[in-house]
Amino acid sequence: MRFGVVRFPGSCDEVDAVHACERVPGASAQLLWHRDPDLHGVEAVVVPGGFSYGDYLRVGAIARFSPVMESVIRFSRGGGLVLGICNGFQVLCEAGLLPGALLPNDHLRFRCRQVELEGVEAGTSFTGELTAGERISVPVKHTSGRYYAPPEQLESMHAQGQVVLRYAPGHNPNGSLEDIAGVRNEAGNVLGLMPHPEHAADPLSGSDDGLRIFTSIAHAHA
Amino acid sequence: MRARVLVRPKEGILDPQGVAVERALPALGFEGVANVHVGRLIELDIDDASRLPEMCEKLLANPLIEDYEIVEPA
Numbered sequence: 001m002r003f004g005v006v007r008f009p010g011s012c013d014e015v016d017a018v019h020a021c022e023r024v025p026g027a028s029a030q031l032l033w034h035r036d037p038d039l040h041g042v043e044a045v046v047v048p049g050g051f052s053y054g055d056y057l058r059v060g061a062i063a064r065f066s067p068v069m070e071s072v073i074r075f076s077r078g079g080g081l082v083l084g085i086c087n088g089f090q091v092l093c094e095a096g097l098l099p100g101a102l103l104p105n106d107h108l109r110f111r112c113r114q115v116e117l118e119g120v121e122a123g124t125s126f127t128g129e130l131t132a133g134e135r136i137s138v139p140v141k142h143t144s145g146r147y148y149a150p151p152e153q154l155e156s157m158h159a160q161g162q163v164v165l166r167y168a169p170g171h172n173p174n175g176s177l178e179d180i181a182g183v184r185n186e187a188g189n190v191l192g193l194m195p196h197p198e199h200a201a202d203p204l205s206g207s208d209d210g211l212r213i214f215t216s217i218a219h220a221h222a
Numbered sequence: 223m224r225a226r227v228l229v230r231p232k233e234g235i236l237d238p239q240g241v242a243v244e245r246a247l248p249a250l251g252f253e254g255v256a257n258v259h260v261g262r263l264i265e266l267d268i269d270d271a272s273r274l275p276e277m278c279e280k281l282l283a284n285p286l287i288e289d290y291e292i293v294e295p296a
Contacts, residue, residue: 057281057282058284061281061284065281094284100286101284101286101287103235103236103287104238104239105238106236106238107238108238108239108242146236148235148286148287149286150286175236
C-alpha cells in the first residue's frame with residue numbers, strides 16, 4: 001500500500017501524516033508537492049492539516065486550485081481513497097468533494113485538546129477497524145472547525161450514512177452541527193475530519209487510536 | 223473598471239465575529255447596537271465585469287455559507 005501525502009505551502013502536519021501511514025504494516029508513504037500534478041502512482045491520498053496558502057480568503061479556498069488538487073479531484077472521481085484532515089477537510093469541502101463547510105469556531109478561539117470521537121458509521125473504507133459506537137481518543141487543534149451543512153443536505157447525508165464520526169457528548173470543541181466531526185462523500189471513497197488521527201498514531205503520543213483510520217484505509221484498498 | 227464585491231455570512235448561520243463585536247461595543251460605551259455582522263470587502267480592477275458573478279461563485283465567496291453582492295462604482 002502506497003500512501004501519498006500532499007504538501008502545500010503552509011502545511012504543517014504532513015510529516016506526522018507520513019509517519020502514521022508508515023506505521024501501517026506493509027505500507028509506505030511519500031510527499032506530494034503542491035505544484036506537481038503527478039501523483040506518482042500512490043494508492044491513497046492524505047490531504048493534511050496546516051494553513052495552506054496562508055488560509056487567505058477562506059480556509060482551504062486557494063489550495064483547492066493547486067495543480068496537485070486537480071489531480072486529487074480526478075483520482076477521487078476514479079474511486080481513489082482520499083483522507084482530508086483538518087485543513088485538508090476544509091480543502092476537500094471547498095473543492096466540492098465533500099458536502100458542507102467549516103466555519104470559525106463558535107467561541108472564535110483556537111482550540112487544542114484531546115477529544116473523544118464516536119464511530120457513527122463503522123465498516124466504511126476509513127473506519128473498517130472500528131465498531132459502531134466505539135470511542136477513539138485523538139487531538140483537535142483548529143480555529144475553523146465548526147461543521148455546517150444546510151438542513152436539506154444534512155438530511156440526505158443521514159440517509160446515505162455520510163456522517164461517519166461525531167464528537168462524544170461533551171467533547172464538541174467548536175459548535176459543530178450535531179457534533180459532527182467527520183463526513184464522507186456519497187460514493188464513500190473520500191473522508192474529511194477535523195480531529196487529527198495522524199497525531200494519535202504512536203503510543204508515545206498518549207493514544208494510538210488514530211492509527212486505525214490509516215489501517216482501515218490499507219485494508220479497504222487490499 | 224474598479225469593482226467591489228461584498229461578502230456576508232448567510233443569514234441564519236451563527237456569525238461569531240459579529241457576536242463578538244456586538245458584545246464589545248457596549249463595553250466601550252457604544253450602546254444601542256444590534257445585529258452586527260462581519261463580512262469581507264473585495265476590491266479589484268477588472269476588464270470584463272460580466273465575469274464577476276462566476277468569479278464570486280467559484281472563488282470570492284462560498285455560496286453555501288456566504289452571500290455576495292457585486293458593487294460596480296460608476
